[in-house]
Amino acid sequence: MSELDELKDLLFGAEKQALDSIAERVERRDVRAADVADILPEAIHQSYQKDGELVESLTDPIGECLQNAFRDDPETYGDALYPVMGPAIRKSIMHALRGFAQQINEAVEHSISPKGLKWRWQASRAGVPFGEYMLQKSLLFRVEQAYLISRENGLLVGHVHHEASKIKDSDAVSAMFTAIQDFVKESFSPDRTGRLESADMGEFTLWAVHGPHALLVCVIRGVPPRSLRGELSSILERIHFRYGEAIREYKGDTSSVPDVEVELERCLRFEARQEETKNKKGKSAFAVAALVLLLVTAAFFGFRSWNASKQHAALEAALTGVPGLYVSAVERDGRVFSVQGLRDPLAPNVVDVAARVGIAAEDLDVSMQAFQSLAPEMVATRAKRILGPPSGVQFDVSGTALIVEGDAPWAWQQRLLSSYKSIAGIETLDDSGLTAGDRERIIATVKDMNGQQFFFDSGITLVTESDDALAQYAADLGETAQNARRVGFMLAVALNGSTDGIGDAAANQTLARNRAVSVADVFRNNGLDVSDSGRLANDEIASEQTVDANQRYVQVELELIPLPHSP
Amino acid sequence: MTVVTSKVCVVGDFAVGKTSVIERFVNNQFSDKYLTTVGVKVDTKEIEHKALGISHKLVIWDVAGSDRFGHIELAYLRGANGYIFVADGTRLPTLRAARDLYQQITEEYGSAPCVLLVNKNDLTDQWNVRDERMEELTAHFGNTYRTSAKTGDEVETAMTRLSELIVDNDFRNE
Numbered sequence: 001m002s003e004l005d006e007l008k009d010l011l012f013g014a015e016k017q018a019l020d021s022i023a024e025r026v027e028r029r030d031v032r033a034a035d036v037a038d039i040l041p042e043a044i045h046q047s048y049q050k051d052g053e054l055v056e057s058l059t060d061p062i063g064e065c066l067q068n069a070f071r072d073d074p075e076t077y078g079d080a081l082y083p084v085m086g087p088a089i090r091k092s093i094m095h096a097l098r099g100f101a102q103q104i105n106e107a108v109e110h111s112i113s114p115k116g117l118k119w120r121w122q123a124s125r126a127g128v129p130f131g132e133y134m135l136q137k138s139l140l141f142r143v144e145q146a147y148l149i150s151r152e153n154g155l156l157v158g159h160v161h162h163e164a165s166k167i168k169d170s171d172a173v174s175a176m177f178t179a180i181q182d183f184v185k186e187s188f189s190p191d192r193t194g195r196l197e198s199a200d201m202g203e204f205t206l207w208a209v210h211g212p213h214a215l216l217v218c219v220i221r222g223v224p225p226r227s228l229r230g231e232l233s234s235i236l237e238r239i240h241f242r243y244g245e246a247i248r249e250y251k252g253d254t255s256s257v258p259d260v261e262v263e264l265e266r267c268l269r270f271e272a273r274q275e276e277t278k279n280k281k282g283k284s285a286f287a288v289a290a291l292v293l294l295l296v297t298a299a300f301f302g303f304r305s306w307n308a309s310k311q312h313a314a315l316e317a318a319l320t321g322v323p324g325l326y327v328s329a330v331e332r333d334g335r336v337f338s339v340q341g342l343r344d345p346l347a348p349n350v351v352d353v354a355a356r357v358g359i360a361a362e363d364l365d366v367s368m369q370a371f372q373s374l375a376p377e378m379v380a381t382r383a384k385r386i387l388g389p390p391s392g393v394q395f396d397v398s399g400t401a402l403i404v405e406g407d408a409p410w411a412w413q414q415r416l417l418s419s420y421k422s423i424a425g426i427e428t429l430d431d432s433g434l435t436a437g438d439r440e441r442i443i444a445t446v447k448d449m450n451g452q453q454f455f456f457d458s459g460i461t462l463v464t465e466s467d468d469a470l471a472q473y474a475a476d477l478g479e480t481a482q483n484a485r486r487v488g489f490m491l492a493v494a495l496n497g498s499t500d501g502i503g504d505a506a507a508n509q510t511l512a513r514n515r516a517v518s519v520a521d522v523f524r525n526n527g528l529d530v531s532d533s534g535r536l537a538n539d540e541i542a543s544e545q546t547v548d549a550n551q552r553y554v555q556v557e558l559e560l561i562p563l564p565h566s567p
Numbered sequence: 568m569t570v571v572t573s574k575v576c577v578v579g580d581f582a583v584g585k586t587s588v589i590e591r592f593v594n595n596q597f598s599d600k601y602l603t604t605v606g607v608k609v610d611t612k613e614i615e616h617k618a619l620g621i622s623h624k625l626v627i628w629d630v631a632g633s634d635r636f637g638h639i640e641l642a643y644l645r646g647a648n649g650y651i652f653v654a655d656g657t658r659l660p661t662l663r664a665a666r667d668l669y670q671q672i673t674e675e676y677g678s679a680p681c682v683l684l685v686n687k688n689d690l691t692d693q694w695n696v697r698d699e700r701m702e703e704l705t706a707h708f709g710n711t712y713r714t715s716a717k718t719g720d721e722v723e724t725a726m727t728r729l730s731e732l733i734v735d736n737d738f739r740n741e
Contacts (some may be wrong), residue, residue, distance in 0.1 A: 172611045252624075
């Protein structure tokens with residue numbers, strides 16, 4: 001040891017030992033490591049508490065370490081992560097499937113529901129694909145685009161957008177928004193501290209969130225909740241934390257802000273419109289029931305209306321073809337048919353006509369005025385009603401002529417002749433086809449009975465056979481006389497007495513007369529009014545000078561004399 | 568190819584043809600109809616520098632014409648990576664306006680790459696700028712071009728040059 005060293009020991013002994021100790025700790029790697037290890041946990045903790053710089057600093061090296069470790073020993077880390085990855089993957093798949101199923105449900109529901117049909121029509125009118133239109137209607141809000149813009153120069157730092165969004169030149173949009181922002185600030189903020197924070201454009205809302213070096217502009221479809229602004233602010237803060245310095249110095253080189261889009265992706269949030277799911281089934285069932293009820297009701301009333309229309313037409317047709325009915329109006333009020341017009345009392349009843357087409361009397365409101373129809377059918381009917389023709393007699397009307405055919409009693413025909421002109425619509429009578437059978441029969445009977453002879457034995461005593469025959473003849477003749485009067489004839493009876501001419505002519509003359517009188521008496525006893533019409537046959541006999549026992553008779557001469565017509 | 572983006576502002580006096588120059592550059596179109604620009608109009612155009620492996624996207628702010636900017640116009644220029652000054656070769660006062668604007672911008676935001684386009688070169692009978700004056704302007708602005716938005720003369724060249732200057736200034740020094 002040199003004197004100098006000794007002197008140092010004397011003067012700085014303690015300090016020198018401390019310096020040596022420090023030097024040893026600095027020079028010796030193991031000691032330094034032990035010291036760092038001693039304070040490292042506390043240092044990390046303090047650094048982390050102080051700011052986020054430690055995390056930022058460790059992100060890349062730790063990331064690289066992990067990459068190397070996973071690459072070198074994937075099996076070990078795979079095993080270690082298995083308990084975490086399995087549930088995470090399942091959760092992710094379930095989430096994706098749930099979303100997919102929800103989309104399918106909504107698509108199906110909206111495709112066939114009235115609302116879906118309405119949307120489809122509206123989408124067609126707007127020229128927008130149905131899927132996109134449905135999404136617009138189904139979403140409460142969706143962040144369509146997010147622009148991260150440098151506040152310094154308005155350059156676009158990063159931009160993300162939803163797949164379905166229509167994107168124009170994002171750099172131009174970014175610049176223009178900055179220009180507008182500058183314009184608003186310079187124009188309307190006296191101290192130039194104001195900021196444009198939101199703008200509305202039709203269905204879109206622009207929200208601008210301002211950071212120290214960048215502003216985050218989000219294009220939002222729908223109505224975003226207020227809480228979204230806070231979430232966007234957090235994202236912007238995080239971006240500033242990661243890229244603050246790079247953004248401040250940003251001059252247009254996107255490589256200086258790597259993966260900034262990953263952060264921006266978190267802005268693309270959306271929220272579906274909440275349907276009232278609790279009541280949805282109930283409402284749906286109610287809607288279906290209401291729809292069914294509506295359809296049934298519509299079908300019922302439709303059928304009833306159709307049926308009523310059909311009945312209406314049938315009733316009009318039925319009433320139009322009926323003689324004696326003149327229908328001026330057939331109207332329907334609900335189920336009741338109102339019929340107005342004129343009706344001949346002899347025409348069919350409206351109720352009866354309606355019944356034939358299936359309309360009940362209670363569904364009719366008939367208001368018909370009486371009138372006398374001159375339709376041929378009605379004139380014929382009226383003639384029948386007035387004249388009361390016997391069966392077998394046919395009435396017809398041609399123009400103003402009443403045509404009567406068939407066989408009718410002579411007396412009825414007399415009434416026909418006297419009264420046909422009193423029937424409205426009848427001026428002439430055609431009775432050429434009309435016969436009077438009863439009159440013909442009387443004529444025939446009288447013809448048969450005419451010339452009957454009753455023989456006498458002697459004097460005024462009839463032979464036995466003639467006596468009986470005379471009685472019967474007288475009875476028949478009485479009846480015939482009555483019947484002849486009924487058919488317009490008076491029966492004239494003349495009796496011609498005859499003798500055989502033997503003996504005194506005067507006596508024979510008397511005898512002949514007496515014989516005629518005796519027969520006449522028999523006729524009178526049967527109600528016949530016989531005039532004195534006896535003749536003497538012996539005039540001829542005498543003149544012929546013949547004597548014939550067969551000439552002892554009385555011969556009946558009958559004649560029908562028409563009675564004058566009744567006026 | 569790396570894509571980089573820069574903000575470029577087009578400035579100049581009224582009716583010097585700023586919008587027409589940009590329309591020619593961006594869409595290769597020209598219209599004789601004069602439409603004044605209100606506020607600012609933004610267009611974009613990419614220029615490829617294959618040798619550098621860079622595709623340079625210019626976000627062009629076509630600022631309403633003025634011989635002196637107010638607060639709003641100056642706000643539009645903030646952060647610009649380059650400028651296109653435009654003057655009318657048939658109207659000498661517009662050259663003065665370009666110089667004044669250059670000075671105003673430099674004072675406000677500092678210097679940045681720029682080019683001067685003395686426009687309406689197609690109006691030869693009305694052309695008022697002598698060659699000496701052009702040299703003087705080149706000395707001041709660095710890059711000066713006699714352009715015609717109507718014929719397209721020198722427009723592409725000027726824009727490409729500005730792009731090169733910006734790339735050189737902002738992206739090659741890093």
